[in-house]
Amino acid sequence: MPESPAIKALVIVPTYNERENLPRMIEWVLVQGPHFEMLVVDDGSPDGTGQIADEAAAREPRVHALHRPRKMGLGTAYLTGFKWALARDYTHVFEMDCDFSHDPNQLPKFLEAVEQTGADLVLGSRYRKGKVTVINWPMTRLLLSYAANLYARAVTGLALDDSTGGFKCFSRKVLEAINLDAVKSNGYAFQIEMSFRAWKKGFKIIEIPIVFTDRTEGESKMSQKIVREAVWMVWRLRWWALTGQL
Numbered sequence: 001m002p003e004s005p006a007i008k009a010l011v012i013v014p015t016y017n018e019r020e021n022l023p024r025m026i027e028w029v030l031v032q033g034p035h036f037e038m039l040v041v042d043d044g045s046p047d048g049t050g051q052i053a054d055e056a057a058a059r060e061p062r063v064h065a066l067h068r069p070r071k072m073g074l075g076t077a078y079l080t081g082f083k084w085a086l087a088r089d090y091t092h093v094f095e096m097d098c099d100f101s102h103d104p105n106q107l108p109k110f111l112e113a114v115e116q117t118g119a120d121l122v123l124g125s126r127y128r129k130g131k132v133t134v135i136n137w138p139m140t141r142l143l144l145s146y147a148a149n150l151y152a153r154a155v156t157g158l159a160l161d162d163s164t165g166g167f168k169c170f171s172r173k174v175l176e177a178i179n180l181d182a183v184k185s186n187g188y189a190f191q192i193e194m195s196f197r198a199w200k201k202g203f204k205i206i207e208i209p210i211v212f213t214d215r216t217e218g219e220s221k222m223s224q225k226i227v228r229e230a231v232w233m234v235w236r237l238r239w240w241a242l243t244g245q246l
Contacts, residue, residue: 007035007111009169011094011104012081015040016071017047018098026056026063028104029096036107037062039084040098041077044070074166075190079183082175093175095168095191101212102167110169113208120174120203121195123160124167124210136214152192155234156241158199160207163192167210170198177201189233196237200246 011029015022022040029038040053042065053065066080078095085093092111096102102124110122126134127146134142145164152163168191178197185193199205240246 007092008090009036009092009094009107009111010081010085010088010090011036011038011096011107012078012085013038013040013096013098014074014077014081015042015045015049015053015098017045017049019045019047019049019052021098021100022049022052023056025098025100025104026060029107030060030062032104032107034062037064037090039064039066039081041066041068041081043068043072043077073186074188075183075186075193078190078194079180082170082180086172086175091172093170093172095166095170097166101214103211103213106167106210109208113206114169114171117206118204119206120171121198121205122169123162123195123205123207124165124212125160125162125207126165126210126212127161128207128209129161131209133209133211134214135211151231152234156192156196156237158192158196160195160205162207163195164188165210165212166191167212168194170194171203174198174201174203177203184236185233192234193237196241197246200241 013025026038029036042050042053044050044067050065050067056063057065066084082093094107106124113119113122126132127149148164149162152158153160178201183193195205
């Protein structure tokens with residue numbers, strides 16, 4: 001993608017015990033271009049991930065670190081990062097996992113999609129048009145994820161193939177338009193809620209295909225509590241939309 005002086009992108013990466021992955025992730029994000037910066041939001045990782053983030057930020061002005069006292073959830077980590085970004089001059093804000101399930105080499109493709117389509121929100125889809133591009137997941141988890149997306153679409157009407165994915169690029173105006181203090185989800189339902197709120201605000205959302213590779217280092221953050229939240233949240237979103245609470 002041609003470098004554009006008008007683009008200043010922030011990649012938000014929440015972390016909890018990611019010391020094996022974070023140094024490589026920082027390196028890979030920064031080589032995507034000078035218009036990319038990275039914000040690590042660490043939830044008090046006992047393995048020293050936060051210290052690694054601080055050391056990287058001291059060496060490299062395009063790396064930033066925020067620290068929270070304990071494990072507080074994916075959604076609140078991103079909301080903290082969004083507010084940090086909006087207080088500065090970033091034009092685009094990314095969500096991305098630290099475990100290399102999201103390929104940092106794909107970051108420029110999101111900005112290319114913005115440039116080519118005028119999209120306000122670009123989502124990386126694992127299930128684009130029925131094609132599954134997930135590597136190393138057990139069949140039970142793949143079926144659960146795929147079914148969750150069908151369920152979310154049926155309940156909310158949000159016409160996305162992959163509304164639960166966490167590799168996303170928001171334009172600044174989307175985050176400015178959403179009342180971030182009103183966002184209630186904290187697990188994977190957070191991804192559905194943010195896209196749903198953007199859709200209801202009339203923003204243009206597109207999906208681009210990505211290959212999702214399950215983590216090879218560290219432990220998955222999936223839990224039964226996260227699944228239960230997603231099951232109920234889609235109905236709350238539908239109700240809020242019907243009653244004008246969005």
